[in-house]
Amino acid sequence: MNGHVVRQTTVENGKYSIWASDVVTSIGDKVEIIGMDANGVERSRVTVTIMNAPVEEMTLTVNEYTFGENNITGTKSANVSRVQLFVNGVMKRTAALNGNNFEVYAKDVIVSASDKVEIVGFDKYGNEKRVPVTIKEKEPEKIDLTVNPYKLGDGSITGTVSENVSYVTLNQGANVLKRGEVKGSNFSIWAQGIVTETPGNYTIVAHTASGETKEVPLVVNP
Structure with a gap:
């Protein structure tokens, strides 16, 4: 890759497979597969065509959050593998996932109802979807x-x-x-x-x- 040997594999019945997800990091990488004989002599060199992974639409919904409550909750589509809480542009916490639901503790990091709060979902390719969190002020308790x-x-x-x-x-x-x-x-x-x-x-x-x-x-x- 980019002129360097990064991994090798064996051939069985004319077929091979080689893990590449951790070393091919850009669509602009120059990736080649080189076939060697038993003596280590190069016999064939083929350039690998790299394509962008298809982007599947992510769905992320966030429930309204009342200032001072413990958690922000919501739902996500199956292709969302990670959900994080951002406050004023800074990542604060990763949410717990349970099926298509998520929950993240927010009381200690949202210090004002005017904070800019976002829930960000990521798929396995690192693509993201951002949803702003609506924050409402806590209504005063009615006291008789x-x-x-x-x-x-x-x-x-x-x-x-x-x-x-x-x-x-x-x-x-x-x-x-x-x-x-x-x-x-x-x-x-x-x-x-x-x-x-x-x-x-x-x-x-x-x-x-x-x-x-x-x-x-x-x-x-x-």
């Missing part, structure tokens, strides 16, 4: 919070919350005064000796596991 009026000097502040609320706090301005308990759809916060004035600028804040909050003013009656 009702707070019963509190009479100065009573024991606890009570109320109700939606099931996605993990805990509630009693705040005064930017200061957290007390953390309360949530049981089912109800909460209570011990406030005697903590809530000492009216109106006092007190609020109850509901917190979800994902960090979303909802704040409601506390009505304090004398």
Whole structure:
């Protein structure tokens, strides 16, 4: 190849086969097959015609990705042998393949909803197909919070919350005064000796596991 001997093979019943995929790297390579006799004397030299491999259309679909989710998923055609995740032009990760489906972890490499994210599929010849990933912002969680009026000097502040609320706090301005308990759809916060004035600028804040909050003013009656 290109004037160098790179591999040899034997002839059986007038037929031969020789592996060439790893050494013929360009359609412009000069490739020859040389026939030798038992004494190593060249008897025949034939130039190999090299043609481009046929390009079969690749199909790649990518599901919409919500910013902050773990994985990007989608489907591919059978001729796609490798799928990779690119963020802002840089390859970040190779996807796991399962039949005609793929999945790739993306949460740690997509740091902004404005990032340019692409899924790139490759066939066995190295041909590629690029598909942009649509990123949507995560919608805020809906939080329900009702707070019963509190009479100065009573024991606890009570109320109700939606099931996605993990805990509630009693705040005064930017200061957290007390953390309360949530049981089912109800909460209570011990406030005697903590809530000492009216109106006092007190609020109850509901917190979800994902960090979303909802704040409601506390009505304090004398």
